[in-house]
Amino acid sequence: MPEKYILDLRLTGVERLSERYFLLRATRPEAPLPTMLPGQFAQLRVDGSATTFLRRPISIHNVDRQKNEVWFLVQAIGEGTRCLAAKKAGDVLNAVLPLGHGFTMPQSSEERLLLVGGGVGVAPLLFMGSCLRVKGFEPTFLLGFRTAADIIQAGEYRALGRLFVTTEDGSEGEQGFVTQHSLLQQERFTHIAVCGPKPMMMAVARYARQSGTPCEVSLENMMACGLGACLCCVEDTTQGHVCVCTEGPVFNVEQLKWQI
Amino acid sequence: MADLRVNIAGLRLANPVMTASGTFGYGLEFQDFVNLDDIGAVIVKGTTLHPRQGNPYPRMAETAQGMLNCVGLQNRGVDYFCEHIYPRIRQLKTNVIVNVSGNSPEDYAECARRINALDAIPAIELNISCPNVKHGGMAFGTTTQGAASVVRAVREAYRKTLIVKLSPNVTSITDIALAVQDEGADAVSLINTLMGMAIDAERRCRILSIGTGGLSGPCVKPVALRMVWQVAHAVQIPVIGLGGISSATDAVEFLLAGASAVEIGTANFLDPAVSVKVARGIDEYLERHGFRSVTDIIGICE
Numbered sequence: 007m008p009e010k011y012i013l014d015l016r017l018t019g020v021e022r023l024s025e026r027y028f029l030l031r032a033t034r035p036e037a038p039l040p041t042m043l044p045g046q047f048a049q050l051r052v053d054g055s056a057t058t059f060l061r062r063p064i065s066i067h068n069v070d071r072q073k074n075e076v077w078f079l080v081q082a083i084g085e086g087t088r089c090l091a092a093k094k095a096g097d098v099l100n101a102v103l104p105l106g107h108g109f110t111m112p113q114s115s116e117e118r119l120l121l122v123g124g125g126v127g128v129a130p131l132l133f134m135g136s137c138l139r140v141k142g143f144e145p146t147f148l149l150g151f152r153t154a155a156d157i158i159q160a161g162e163y164r165a166l167g168r169l170f171v172t173t174e175d176g177s178e179g180e181q182g183f184v185t186q187h188s189l190l191q192q193e194r195f196t197h198i199a200v201c202g203p204k205p206m207m208m209a210v211a212r213y214a215r216q217s218g219t220p221c222e223v224s225l226e227n228m229m230a231c232g233l234g235a236c237l238c239c240v241e242d243t244t245q246g247h248v249c250v251c252t253e254g255p256v257f258n259v260e261q262l263k264w265q266i
Numbered sequence: 267m268a269d270l271r272v273n274i275a276g277l278r279l280a281n282p283v284m285t286a287s288g289t290f291g292y293g294l295e296f297q298d299f300v301n302l303d304d305i306g307a308v309i310v311k312g313t314t315l316h317p318r319q320g321n322p323y324p325r326m327a328e329t330a331q332g333m334l335n336c337v338g339l340q341n342r343g344v345d346y347f348c349e350h351i352y353p354r355i356r357q358l359k360t361n362v363i364v365n366v367s368g369n370s371p372e373d374y375a376e377c378a379r380r381i382n383a384l385d386a387i388p389a390i391e392l393n394i395s396c397p398n399v400k401h402g403g404m405a406f407g408t409t410t411q412g413a414a415s416v417v418r419a420v421r422e423a424y425r426k427t428l429i430v431k432l433s434p435n436v437t438s439i440t441d442i443a444l445a446v447q448d449e450g451a452d453a454v455s456l457i458n459t460l461m462g463m464a465i466d467a468e469r470r471c472r473i474l475s476i477g478t479g480g481l482s483g484p485c486v487k488p489v490a491l492r493m494v495w496q497v498a499h500a501v502q503i504p505v506i507g508l509g510g511i512s513s514a515t516d517a518v519e520f521l522l523a524g525a526s527a528v529e530i531g532t533a534n535f536l537d538p539a540v541s542v543k544v545a546r547g548i549d550e551y552l553e554r555h556g557f558r559s560v561t562d563i564i565g566i567c568e
Contacts, residue, residue, distance in 0.1 A: 008298035012539060051536070059328050059483060061536060102538060230326050230333060231535040235291040237311075237337045238326035247319055247340055252295075 010233075011040050015099040018075060020091070023158040027126065028091040029067070030078040032099045039076055042066050044134035045108025045199075045224055045256040049232040050078065050090060051100035058086035060230055063251070065130040065201070066104065068162075076103075079158070081126035105232050106255045109134050109199045109222055112143065119143060120195040120219075122184050122210050124150040124202025130224060132159060134199060135166040144168065146195070148187055150206065154178035185209040195219055199256075211259040212266045223262070224255045268552035269559040270545065272306070272527050274504045275452035277389050277427040279306035279361060279527060282560055283517065283545040286508050286531035287311050287365035287391060287431075288337065290541075292351055293358065299538040304545060306527060307361035310351070312393055314367050315377040317343035321398060322475040327464035332483025332510070333532060334462050336398040336474045339367050344377045348384065356386035363429070367393040371406075371419035378424040388426055392416065392451075395433030395458035397480045407433040407458075410445035417449035429506065432456040432497075434486075439493050440500040447501050455506035455529060456497060457490045482532040484510045491523055498524025498565055512540060514547020521548075524565035 015032035023029050033039075049061035067077040082091040093099065109130075112119060119138060121131040128149050135145045145167040151157050154177035163169045170189050171179030180187050184206060190213060200210045201224035214221030227250040229239035234252035241250050242263045248254075259266070270281035284307040290296060293308040302308060320340025327334045341347075347364070355362050364381050368374035374392065381387055394407035394416050406412040417430055430446040432439055434457035443454050459480025464473040472478075490509020498505045507525030511517050512533035520528045533540045548560060557563055 010298040012299055012537070057330050059331055059333060059536075228324055228326055230335070230532075231289075231538075233291070233295045233535075233538060235289055235295050235311075236326070236335065236535060237288070237320065237340050238324075238335055240320070240323050240325065240340070242323070247323075 009040075010102065010105065012100070012102050015076070015101050017093055017095050017097045017099050018073075019095050020093055024156055026081050026083065027156070027158045028080045028082060029159075030080055030090065030093065030099065031075050032078070032101070033074050039069065039074055040104065042069050042076065042104040043108035044137050045130050046104040046106050047232075047255060048076075048078065048101040048103035049105060052086045052089045053100075055085055055089045058089060061102065061232065062086050062090060063105075063229055063232055064090075065224070065255075066133050067129040068133045068136060079126060079129035102232060106251055107253065109224070109256050110197070111137065111141070112197060115142065117143070117196045118194070119145050120148060120198045121145050122148045122198060122200040122202070124184060124206040125156075127202030127206075127224070127226075128158070130201050131199065132162055132166070135163065139166045146170070146189070148172075148184050148189060150184040150202065183209065185213050198222070200224070208264055208266050211264060214259065215266060221259045222256050223259055225250045225257065226255070268549050268557060270549055272560060274429070274506065274526055275427050277307075277361060281306045281545040282521065282527040282548065283541055284309055284363070284506065284527055284529045285534060285541050286529040287393065289531040289534045292355055293362065294354060296534070296538050300542045303359040304542045305360050306545070307363050308358070309363045309365055309391055309529065310355070311341060312339045312365045312367045312396065313341050313344050313347050313377065313381075314339060315344055315373045317341065317346065324473060324475055325479075327473040327479065329462075329464065329481065329483070330485065332481055332485035334464050334474060334479035334481050335459070336476050336479035338398045338476070339396055344380050348380060352384055352386070356384070361388055362386065363389045363391055365391045365393050365431070366420075367396055367399075371416050374416050375419040375423040378420045382424050382426065389429055390424060390426070391429040391431050391455055392420055393431050393458070395431050397433070397435060397459055397461045397478070398476065404433050404435060407442065408436050410441050413442050414445045414449050417446045417451050421450040427452045429453045429455050431458055433458050434489060434493055435461050440496050443497045443501050447503050451503060453504040453506060454497060454501065455508060457486070457493050457509045460486055460489065482510070484512055486510045487516060491519060494520055494525050495523040495567070511544070512536070514544045514551060517544050517548055518551050518563070521560065521563050522565070522567035526564055
């Protein structure tokens with residue numbers, strides 16, 4: 007049985023969540039979607055752009071087994087992501103998936119997981135939270151945004167666990183960055199999973215190390231193939247240069263050579 | 267179905283489609299998408315005598331209809347290949363060819379000697395054209411003397427089919443092709459990547475970690491096609507054409523220009539199953555135009 011597939015998915019909905027964030031929901035009309043794990047990603051083909059050449063690696067935002075849907079959260083920042091966001095329900099979305107290794111799922115029911123996200127990096131945490139919920143855990147989400155208008159999918163996260171928010175301008179939740187949230191002073195967690203801009207992930211990793219909490223980060227290095235063939239997306243690790251697309255995108259921070 | 271078999275200096279391929287080094291891993295990475303035995307040959311990634319870490323990140327920049335890379339021959343060395351990779355690919359029915367690179371003629375020769383001992387590897391492709399390493403690589407491939415010195419050393423050490431991969435970053439690629447032919451190369455493959463640069467206007471800096479990189483993808487195809495035509499008209503040994511091939515029509519154009527086989531590179535990143543589609547498409551082309559064998563169209567475009 008293959009693990010990875012090239013699929014012509016069919017978009018069931020494209021919803022604009024905020025100025026720059028779009029939710030793409032897609033189904034596989036002919037068969038159930040393959041098994042996907044939280045933290046894994048897909049390589050989405052960009053159609054109809056003269057300047058975009060490569061696929062775009064987009065993390066799996068959620069999987070709805072009942073509707074046979076996979077969700078992608080797209081931040082329209084460049085030509086490629088703008089083309090993806092401009093798609094309509096009924097369009098074909100060609101995807102190579104699932105790719106990479108996801109987050110570690112907790113073994114013991116005693117574990118308390120903190121899922122930290124920033125910007126479009128909140129995407130894989132919804133799927134992670136949803137899988138945790140199925141296993142009986144109540145995850146805690148700590149999500150950082152620039153401003154209240156950027157906050158996306160809050161209802162979805164709140165339905166799965168506790169949600170804490172920071173905004174840089176203080177327009178909602180606590181003002182500042184996620185690492186400044188009072189939650190981190192008040193509670194202890196057994197495991198932290200984080201996805202977002204690199205400075206944010208490094209700050210969370212620093213907190214995790216100081217508090218002795220195991221921490222996994224999801225990297226977003228630029229990649230071409232997503233299959234471990236081109237060796238473009240490498241991260242310097244304790245094992246040397248490794249491909250983020252196959253050895254990651256999720257790494258324990260202790261594997262990385264980050265100066266934290 | 268037309269006869270797709272080709273013979274490259276004794277190397278028998280079921281069809282003329284090969285996957286280019288550095289774009290298809292060891293083939294195993296693509297097994298979920300294609301039956302590797304449906305590809306004429308898999309050329310595995312650049313292997314050197316000693317392990318190499320390659321260049322720092324970032325190693326890639328997207329361009330219009332292409333991409334730049336400066337990977338810098340990251341690999342775990344020939345001994346790792348022989349001990350850990352070879353046992354996993356030796357049972358493949360398709361031809362597995364190893365791309366060999368080095369810092370000196372002696373390095374190339376020693377690496378080739380160790381691969382010569384592997385029964386299931388019928389050929390090597392000598393990379394004298396990597397633009398992303400400081401020593402060796404393209405430094406050998408841009409002069410006739412440099413190219414000749416590497417091929418001479420390897421030819422003594424290597425008994426099976428020896429393909430030499432040529433750099434397009436030269437004044438006359440035919441002179442290099444003739445020089446490696448004179449030293450006993452069995453075939454040439456061309457083109458490797460064209461040296462280029464990408465700059466981030468917003469951040470006002472060069473994107474790639476070493477500043478420059480090799481350009482590949484559909485944007486290089488006209489350059490590659492011209493060079494394949496020129497070389498095919500100058501040498502007596504078979505020519506393998508590559509550079510921007512992403513469809514069967516592209517592949518047919520290279521065959522018409524004089525290539526006896528083609529390699530598919532960057533297109534594997536966009537469609538991991540493209541290689542088998544190209545092989546099937548070549549067959550359809552031959553049927554549609556009434557050719558019995560793919561060899562009937564090689565080099566017929568004067």
